[in-house]
Amino acid sequence: MSDVAAGVIEIITKKKRVEKSPVELSDRLEALGMESLDAVEMIFDLEEKFDIEIPYNANTNSPRTEFETVGDVVSAIEKLVAKKKS
């Protein structure tokens, strides 16, 4: 598993609201019970951990529609990390 995937899973494991161990890339965020404030906190943790900026407005973005699964979050973060390095 990549560093990004491990980091994302660690953060989502802290924020999830249902029993699920371990959290896997195929898990759906909705099934993990992530609520709107959880998403905002998760994005902060991701930005801090990977030193990136994630454009996100709670009024127009929804983690449940844009990122269906944990794996979707991982690919989005990987793109932002790669963009930062280039």
Place this chain on the structure above:
Amino acid sequence: MTGVTRVVVTGLGAVTPLGHTAATYWANLKQGVSGLGPITLTVTPEELSQKVAAEVKDFDPLKHFEERELSTLDRVSQLAVVAAREAIAHAAITFDMPLSLRTATIIGTGVGGQTTLDESFRRVYRENRARVFPLTIPKLMANAPASQISMFCGLRGPAFAVASACASATHAIGIAFQMVRSGQVDCAVTGGTEACITFGTLRGWEAMRVMAPDACRPFSIDRKGLILGEGAAMLVLEPLERARARGAQIFGEIVGFGMSADAADLTAPDLGGMTRAMEGALSDGKLNAQDIQYVNAHGTGTAVNDATETQALHQVFGAYALKLAVSSTKSMVGHALGAAGALEMVAMLLTVRESVVPPTIGYLGPDPACDLDYVPNEARAMSIDAAISNSFAFGGLNAVLAVKKFS
């Protein structure tokens, strides 16, 4: 009817992103003018992602205060005192003895002296300075505006701050209304003030991910969130008999006040809490739903507030909700947090008095989740007998005031 004290408003004052007096504020609201603009009040605004706010523009404290007075006054208190002086002058009232002892000063603020806090922390943490200014603490305390108004205006009765975030001013005015109605005091100076356009506060709001990048579009399709504002608005409240006896001009009558707590989510709005606060104001004012023609909405421009407030209006007003005129003046002055309810109370009183509903500007088209009449983009002439103003705060604390036309 004996034994029931009617409470009337005899003075208004406002320092806002649309002008430094209640009259200019109201004239601009009626014209649908936007008070939004680039952020200028903070240090290093270029470091912020947020570029737009609704600032009180061109406010020169030296026009209102001696230089040595300013060392005791955060911007939040400056705005408050200027608005209170205007309201008192407008009411043509003098606080001699014994009225001074019988006058309350009840002032809402969400976050208090943020400019002082921000400057002090910047000195300590960013500039590594050893000391901060001597009056840092009494400038930033949340009761500073209430204390400064009591001192500058000579008001010696009950005085304190009310804090309930975005509902602070509405709670403050409601408590002052109850104190006058109960006979505990003979007069009240009340309202709200906020000066929160600081670097640290904006960083905090950025982190919540609820601000719109450009414009506040309450109830509209494609709304993108709230815009932070600032300002102060103050009212003078008196029993009707006293106002009549001294021949005061009367701007409207406050008849009802409702409050509730959601006891649910910290930030998500709650249909039950909103509904109970509105119903409380109506029943306190002995009003039926169909007595109301206008609602000054909380209308922040966030996706969830506006949809939930719309549902709550449907719940309280039933089929009649479709006949209400509902507008959000936050579309023009942004969200002034602890001052918002007072800015909106002034707007509502003048709406009722002058039979003109200020519009919800920036409205692009209907959102299926917001299906009421939001008076989009242009003011509307209409006769109004009674109206309510909604304030729903983070923390799930709700307050609603009801007013009637005075005739």
